[in-house]
Amino acid sequence: MMVQSQFFTSDEAEPVVVENADGKSRVLLVCEHASRRLPARFGTLGLSEDVLASHIAWDPGALAVTRLLSASLDATVIYQNYSRLIYDCNRPPESPSAMPVTSEIYDIPGNADLSDAERFARTSALYIPFHDRIGELVAARQDPVLVTIHSFTPVYHGKHREVEIGILHDTDARLADVMLAHAAGASFKVERNEPYGPEDGVTHTLRLHALPNGLLNVMIEVRNDLIQDEEGQRVAADFLHGLLVAGIATDAS
Template identity: 60%
Template sequence: MLIRSAVLTEADGNAVAVENPGGRGDVLLICEHASNRLPEAYGDLGLPTEALVSHIAWDPGALAVAQLMAKNLDAVLIHQRFSRLIYDCNRPPISPAAMRDVSEVFRIPGNENLSEVEKSQRTTALYLPFKGHIAEEIAARREAGRATVLVTVHSFTPVYYGRKREVEIGILHDRDSRLADRMLTAAANTSLYRIARNEPYGAADGVTHTLEVHAIPAGLLNVMIEIRNDLVDDEIGQGVVADFLTGLLRESLAETSDS
């Protein structure tokens, strides 16, 4: 029997992790889908191991890439410590995608027929602290006279609903495309990866929530990066992708400051 009255126990620890909190770089890295860990009280949500290690539970490789980028850029990194199966922190509470009961081919029994109370408990325990940490970091930097460039890091599955995805890195944006435009221009002549704008998702799919909440209203430069997860399934791939993206960001931000 699933117990939902207490979302996180003392043993679970905090919902949010902040790495390199003293980072002096302008970039603030966010990884909403960093972990496939489930809170102790929820067991396995009625899912098989196959599902719990798959992309429906997290973004494989995304945290490792973000951590390497944080080191390269001396950036603060904020990430969620629990699976998006419990709450997807890149979705607002009103979105059906925040607490899905079906993801691709998998039913999620532990998410079926959630009451409004249960949804509120998850929102309070997971989404609000995550949103709060990001907002507090941006506010503190603003008060200190520091710039903030918001960059979210994700990965995506190579095959979705049986369809192979050819794109390898997606540069995503909402209505503010300034940084995405610069990055796409900087990457135009690369032969290392197949790169596309707003692929395999775009703003119309509801994936730019973090950018919409924290960056766009404040006029902050922002971008969402999607990496095909077969490229970052080992340390070598993670390092190559992190170095490539670090270079793109550095070049793009230098051009932005010069213009």
Template identity: 50%
Template sequence: MHPVAVVNANGASPIVFVCEHASNNIPNMYHELGLNAADKISHAAYDPGALGVLRCLVNEFDAVGVYGTVSRLIYDCNRPPEAASAMPAKSEKIIVPANANITPAERDARTNAVYVPFTNTLADIIAQKGGQGIVITIHSFTPTYFDEPRHVEIGVIHDDDPTLASACVTELQGDGSFVCEINEPYSREDGVAHTLNLHGTKNGLQNAMIEVRNDLIATPDDEMKMGIYLAQQLRKTFKSLGIDLNEVSA
């Protein structure tokens, strides 16, 4: 299977929604990485609910969606090849046996099989936006982390330029439907801004990462409602920033 999928490739919006952790697919050649059945379908292997939210946002904006079709435990497409966490041996409490002692040759092979086509496809799509794209990545996080409950429900994370993320948090907090914080539950200091940096910041494009607590997007209906809600908040956000999505679209 090709490691990257594109939804609504000809979408007219300048926005490109990205979900690096959409799938828990582990191709047969990796022998399930030594994971047990429960861990293979856990949040360690992917971001539950994120793909459904992305599909809805793509639909709401007539945007392009790009998502990974391979588990982040094979290769985490939100990490550069040089990061150890690109092929994590551990995720929260879950051990990934086959990632404990990866040889340099195996790292190269996975990078070429997964990361290279993912990042090249995304780069091509953003290039088609002619310097006027907007990059928004969609993730989900767990309600607890090492047994501690997380009270934040939606986090918005920025790379170098906080403009889009800050404006979005202002709208979300003003609306008040969910507990929203900037740079929670992660920030770029945790290494989660790779896609934003490479495809957004380095192209001079507005960018932000949206993290949704996965208990809020546990069914197709909840995914859709969250997608529609985020679309509403993003429309207000762009308006507040004076960004006309029609004006900048290709």
């Protein structure tokens, strides 16, 4: 708490937000990259407003889709309320990408040459409270299903990505397998472990909370040009709702 009080000003938002805490669904929806907000003490990290609005700072549309799924499933949501440029809560503290010096084609001046003390402060203020709260929510539920929601840029390092929705998993593919089977022939181009996979370190939250506890789990990536507006967000959320319900029903049968 002392580290947090020094890290944030008194009028800044809490780093971890839980919505629909009493949701009746087994599903716990996690959105690690929900916000582009920066704590006041960091200014702009030396970046322009255009860069701070881009995918390197957050996952555009991901929280909106997460909230729609929360409403349709009656599921609890937990999300990180600050930019992943300060701390990427889907990475462990020892990972270079937890506090990235570069992201895609952009250097991040405010993350250069971080001291051990600064890395510890960010970890203590952002990463630990976030994952502690996920752990509490998991422990309070019987047989929860952990679902993390992300979005990705359609063009990365100049290359266009054809995949529209990625269904990602680590060593436990139970839920992903059923979702992918039900996505066959869908209007969306859906692929397994694309545009990233566990070898890229993107399944940290699943590894931390789901795999050790044997929980059904999946990570979902939606291409962000498809969820720029309310209609696109609704269409994507409706599609994902169907896949999740089918996957969970198969597990229960």
